[in-house]
Amino acid sequence: MRPERVREFVDFVSGRLPRLHRTAYLLCGDRHLAEDIVQSTLTALFVQWKRNTTIENADGYLQRILVRRYLDERRRRWFGVLLGDRLPDTPARPQAAVEERDALMTALRTLPNKQRAAIVLRYYDDLSVEQTAELLRCSPSTVKSQCSRGLIALREVLQTEMRVQS
Numbered sequence: 001m002r003p004e005r006v007r008e009f010v011d012f013v014s015g016r017l018p019r020l021h022r023t024a025y026l027l028c029g030d031r032h033l034a035e036d037i038v039q040s041t042l043t044a045l046f047v048q049w050k051r052n053t054t055i056e057n058a059d060g061y062l063q064r065i066l067v068r069r070y071l072d073e074r075r076r077r078w079f080g081v082l083l084g085d086r087l088p089d090t091p092a093r094p095q096a097a098v099e100e101r102d103a104l105m106t107a108l109r110t111l112p113n114k115q116r117a118a119i120v121l122r123y124y125d126d127l128s129v130e131q132t133a134e135l136l137r138c139s140p141s142t143v144k145s146q147c148s149r150g151l152i153a154l155r156e157v158l159q160t161e162m163r164v165q166s
Contacts, residue, residue, distance in 0.1 A: 005049065005050070008049075009045075009046060009049045012058060013042060013045070016059070016062065017038070019125070020038045020041065020062070021034060021035070021038055022124070023063075023066060023120060023121075023124065023125055024037040024038050024041075024066060024070065026105075026108065026120045026124050027067070027070045027116060027117060027120050028070060028073065028074075029105050029108060033073065036073075037066065037069045037070050037073060038066070040069045041062065041065045041066045041069050044065050044069070045058075045061070045062055045065060048061070060131070060134070060135075063121075063125070063127075063131075063135055064134070064135050067117055067121070067135045067136065070117065071113060071117065074113045103158060103161050104154075104158070106157075106161070107153075107154050107157040107158050107161070108120075108154070110157050111150050111153055111154070114136065114138075114146055115146045115147075115149055115150035116150065117135075117136060118132060118136065118143050118147050118150060119146075119147060119150045119151065119154070121135060121136070122143070122147050123147075129143050129144060
C-alpha cells in the first residue's frame with residue numbers, strides 16, 4: 001500500500017481508538033478481550049482500506065466491524081478457559097466511583113449478548129435506534145425491545161445489589 005494511504009489510515013484510526021476501546025470494553029467487560037477485539041477490528045478495516053480507494057461512512061463501517069467481532073468472540077466461548085489454577089492478581093486503580101462502575105459492569109455481564117450490545121450502542125455510544133439496528137442486523141423495533149428488556153434487567157440487578165450492600 002502507498003505510504004499516503006497508510007498515513008491516512010493511521011490518522012483515521014488514531015482519533016477513534018479511545019472510543020473503540022471503551023465500546024469494546026463495555027461490550028465484553030474484559031480489558032484484554034476488548035483489546036483483542038479492537039485489534040481484530042483494525043486489522044479488518046486495514047484490509048478493506050487497502051482494497052478500496054474510498055470507504056463510504058468509514059465510522060459506521062468501523063463500528064459494524066467492532067460489534068460483529070464482539071458477537072463472534074461471544075459465540076466462540078474460548079475466552080472462558082482458565083489456563084492456570086487461579087486468576088492472577090490485578091491491582092485496582094484508585095478512581096472515583098469504582099464500586100459504581102464495577103456494579104454496572106457486573107450488571108451488564110448478566111445481560112444476553114444482543115441486549116448488552118443494544119444497550120452499549122444506544123446509551124454509551126449514543127447511536128440512534130436505526131444505526132444500532134443496522135449494526136446488529138435487526139429491525140428498529142427489535143433494538144427498542146432489546147433496550148427496554150435490558151434496562152429492566154439492569155435496574156433489577158442494580159437494585160438487588162443495592163439491597164444486598166445495605
